[in-house]
Amino acid sequence: xxxxxxxxxxxxxxxxxxxxxxxxxxxxxxxxxxxxxxxxxxxxxxxxxxxxxxxxxxxxxxxxxxxxxxxxxxxxxxxxxxxxxxxxxxxxxxxxxxxxxxxxxxxxxxxxxxxxxxxxxxxxxxxxxxxxxxxxxxxxxxxxxxxxxxxxxxxxxxxxxxxxxxxxxxxxxxxxxxxxxxxxxxxxxxxxxxxxxxxxxxxxxxxxxxxxxxxxxxxxxxxxxxxxxxxxxxxxxxxxxxxxxxxxxxxxxxxxxxxxxxxxxxxxxxxxxxxxxxxxxxxxxxxxxxxxxxxxxxxxxxxxxxxxxxxxxxxxxxxxxxxxxxxxxxxxxxxxxxxxxxxxxxxxxxxxxxxxxxxxxxxxxx
Amino acid sequence: xxxxxxxxxxxxxxxxxxxxxxxxxxxxxxxxxxxxxxxxxxxxxxxxxxxxxxxxxxxxxxxxxxxxxxxxxxxxxxxxxxxxxxxxxxxxxxxxxxxxxxxxxxxxxxxxxxxxxxxxxxxxxxxxxxxxxxxxxxxxxxxxxxxxxxxxxxxxxxxxxxxxxxxxxxxxxxxxxxxxxxxxxxxxxxxxxxxxxxxxxxxxxxxxxxxxxxxxxxxxxxxxxxxxxxxxxxxxxxxxxxxxxxxxxxxxxxxxxxxxxxxxxxxxxxxxxxxxxxxxxxxxxxxxxxxxxxxxxxxxxxxxxxxxxxxxxxxxxxxxxxxxxxxxxxxxxxxxxxxxxxxxxxxxxxxxxxxxxxxxxxxxxx
Numbered sequence: 001x002x003x004x005x006x007x008x009x010x011x012x013x014x015x016x017x018x019x020x021x022x023x024x025x026x027x028x029x030x031x032x033x034x035x036x037x038x039x040x041x042x043x044x045x046x047x048x049x050x051x052x053x054x055x056x057x058x059x060x061x062x063x064x065x066x067x068x069x070x071x072x073x074x075x076x077x078x079x080x081x082x083x084x085x086x087x088x089x090x091x092x093x094x095x096x097x098x099x100x101x102x103x104x105x106x107x108x109x110x111x112x113x114x115x116x117x118x119x120x121x122x123x124x125x126x127x128x129x130x131x132x133x134x135x136x137x138x139x140x141x142x143x144x145x146x147x148x149x150x151x152x153x154x155x156x157x158x159x160x161x162x163x164x165x166x167x168x169x170x171x172x173x174x175x176x177x178x179x180x181x182x183x184x185x186x187x188x189x190x191x192x193x194x195x196x197x198x199x200x201x202x203x204x205x206x207x208x209x210x211x212x213x214x215x216x217x218x219x220x221x222x223x224x225x226x227x228x229x230x231x232x233x234x235x236x237x238x239x240x241x242x243x244x245x246x247x248x249x250x251x252x253x254x255x256x257x258x259x260x261x262x263x264x265x266x267x268x269x270x271x272x273x274x275x276x277x278x279x280x281x282x283x284x285x286x287x288x289x290x291x292x293x294x295x296x297x298x299x300x301x302x303x304x305x306x307x308x309x310x311x312x313x314x315x316x317x318x319x320x321x322x323x324x325x326x327x328x329x330x331x332x333x334x335x336x337x338x339x340x341x342x343x344x345x346x347x348x349x350x351x352x353x354x355x356x357x358x359x360x361x362x363x364x365x366x
Numbered sequence: 367x368x369x370x371x372x373x374x375x376x377x378x379x380x381x382x383x384x385x386x387x388x389x390x391x392x393x394x395x396x397x398x399x400x401x402x403x404x405x406x407x408x409x410x411x412x413x414x415x416x417x418x419x420x421x422x423x424x425x426x427x428x429x430x431x432x433x434x435x436x437x438x439x440x441x442x443x444x445x446x447x448x449x450x451x452x453x454x455x456x457x458x459x460x461x462x463x464x465x466x467x468x469x470x471x472x473x474x475x476x477x478x479x480x481x482x483x484x485x486x487x488x489x490x491x492x493x494x495x496x497x498x499x500x501x502x503x504x505x506x507x508x509x510x511x512x513x514x515x516x517x518x519x520x521x522x523x524x525x526x527x528x529x530x531x532x533x534x535x536x537x538x539x540x541x542x543x544x545x546x547x548x549x550x551x552x553x554x555x556x557x558x559x560x561x562x563x564x565x566x567x568x569x570x571x572x573x574x575x576x577x578x579x580x581x582x583x584x585x586x587x588x589x590x591x592x593x594x595x596x597x598x599x600x601x602x603x604x605x606x607x608x609x610x611x612x613x614x615x616x617x618x619x620x621x622x623x624x625x626x627x628x629x630x631x632x633x634x635x636x637x638x639x640x641x642x643x644x645x646x647x648x649x650x651x652x653x654x655x656x657x658x659x660x661x662x663x664x665x666x667x668x669x670x671x672x673x674x675x676x677x678x679x680x681x682x683x684x685x686x687x688x689x690x691x692x693x694x695x696x697x698x699x700x701x702x703x704x705x706x707x708x709x710x711x712x713x714x715x716x717x718x719x720x721x722x723x724x725x726x727x728x729x730x731x732x
Contacts, residue, residue, distance in 0.1 A: 075681075
C-alpha cells in the first residue's frame, strides 16, 4: 500500500493525525523543514530532529541541477546522502522552474529551461519529475504542476489549472507504487471557487495518497487564502492528508489547521534565521537592532531551545554584526524549534478539544 | 597563586603536562581552537568540546572593537558571553593591530590605530591590553608586544625586542594576580640567537606564569623555526608552560613538541575548513575538486568524528559547490577533531616513551 494516514482526533475541522511512511511516522499537523539543496541550511540533521522536526522537504529543481538526481541515487538516495533517516517529501520542481530558471518555455509536454547556476539546458515533464523524485527516494512525491500566478484572470487560471490536471494524470501514470511511498496531487485554480472545485474533483477521481493546496502563499492576503481553504479543503477526500504548500507565518498555520490542513512547509523560520529575524512568543525580533547590544535576556524566556538556554540577545546581536556563521546556526535552530513547538501545541490542543480557543487567541494576536 | 602547571612525563625534550586554570584543566601538549570574535567559527561550543578541545583563544583586537571589552564584562565575561565554560587564553592585540588595523602609529607608549571595521580611533598600550584581557576574564593573559616582522635586520629586531621587553615589564606591573589566572611573557628577537637569549633572560627575570615564543609562523621556513626553538626553549624556565604562538601545520606541531613546546594555536584547521580543505591521515584534501563528486567514502576512514561517520566526500563536495553553511560546519568539525586527535596521540606517545618514533615518522612524512 501507499503511505498510511490515521486520524486520531478532530476538533472542528482540525485533525490530529499520523502519517506512516517508508522512513517513519509523522505526527500531524506537521511542519516540514525545508532542506532545499540536501541540507536544512545551517543545521546538522541531528539538530533538525532535536527541534521536533519529523519530515524534511527537498527541492527537485535544485537537486536535479546540483548534484543531480541520478548521482544521489548512485550514492544510496537522498536520506543517506544528507544523513536524514526520517521521512522526506520532495516538491516537483514546477514552482522553482517558474521562479528561478532562465529562458523557461512551457508546452503541453512540460517545461524547458536553463539552469540559473550554469546556463545548462534542461527539461522537466511530469514523467521526468516523478522519475527524479523516485531516484531521490522521496517518501512523498508531488505531482508536477504549474503554479498559477497571482493575480491571474479566470481564463488564465482555468487554462493553468487544466494543464496541471492533465499533468497530474501523467504524474499518477508514471508513479511506481511502493509500500510506504505515496504520490500527492496538487489542487490549483487560483482564487476562483469553481476552478478549485473542478480541480479537487478531478484529483479525487484520479486518486492520490494525499492532496495539496497549491498556488497560495504567492502574495495574496491571508483572508483570501483562508477563504480558498474554506471552499477547497472540504472538497478534498477527508481520509487523506491535506498539505498547504509554502505556508507560512504562525498565524497562517493555525488558521489553516482550523480549516483542515495537516501539513505545511515554509522557508520562513530558516531563511529568517539567516537574516537575523527571530520568531518569539507574540511576534518577531530583528536581532540586527542595536537595542539588543547589551541585553542579557534570551530570545524568548518561554523557549526551551539551546539558543535560548545558553545565549543572550546581546551575543546573538554581536554574532550578526560580526557576520559570524554561528548567528545563522543559533537563530535557525531557535526558529525551527519555535515552529515545532507551535505544531506540538496545536496537536495537543486538538487532542484536548481546546484548539478552537487556541485558534481564536492566535487570530486576535496577529 | 597563578595557574598551575604539572609535568607528569617527559620524552626527550617533549613534556606531558597539565595546566590548572580558574576554568578547568588543560592537558598538554595542547592545541587551542581560535575563537576570534567570541566564536570558534561555524562551531557550537559543545561541538568544539566534543573534538577534544580544552581551551580556546580569543582575540583582544577583535573583541575590543566589537562588541567591546567592557560590554562583555557587563554581560558576565567572555566565558558566559560565548557559552564556553572552559579555559580561555586571550592574545594581547599587538599582532592583529599590526596586520589588520589602519593608520597605526607605534610609540614608546603603545599603538594608536583606526578600526578596520568602522575607522574609529583607538589606542592600545600594555596597560590597556592587560585591562581589556582582565575585563574579558581571560584565564591566560598575554603580554602586549610588538610582533617583529620577518625578515628584519639585526638592528630592527633588537629595537623591536627591547621595546617588547619594556612593554612586558609594564604588562606584568599592570596584571592583577588572581587564583587560577596567569600572565604569559612573549620571547621575541626574530631569527637572531643572541636577541632570543637576551629576551628569554629578561622575561625570566620578570617572572611569568608561562612563556610564549612569538614572532614565528610569519613566513620563515620550518627549519628556521625549529632552529630558533632549539636555541630558545632551553633558555625558558623549564617548570612553566611554553607556548608557540600561531603554529601550525601538524608536522610543525610535532616538531615543536619535540623541542619542548606545550601549547599551540592556529587558524589553520578552522579557516581551512571554511575554504574546503580537509586535514586527513597523511595530508590534505581539497574538497572543491570534482574528483570527489561521486565518492561515497568518508574524508578519512581512520577518523571517528561525526563528519566522517555520517557523510561522504561526495556530499561534502556538493555542499561546498552549493555554498552551503553546513560545508563549513562539517569540515571545521572534522579538521578540529583531526588536530585534537593528533594532540591526544602526541600526549599518549610521550606517556608511553614512544614520542621520538612518532616525531621521526612525522618528519619523514612531511
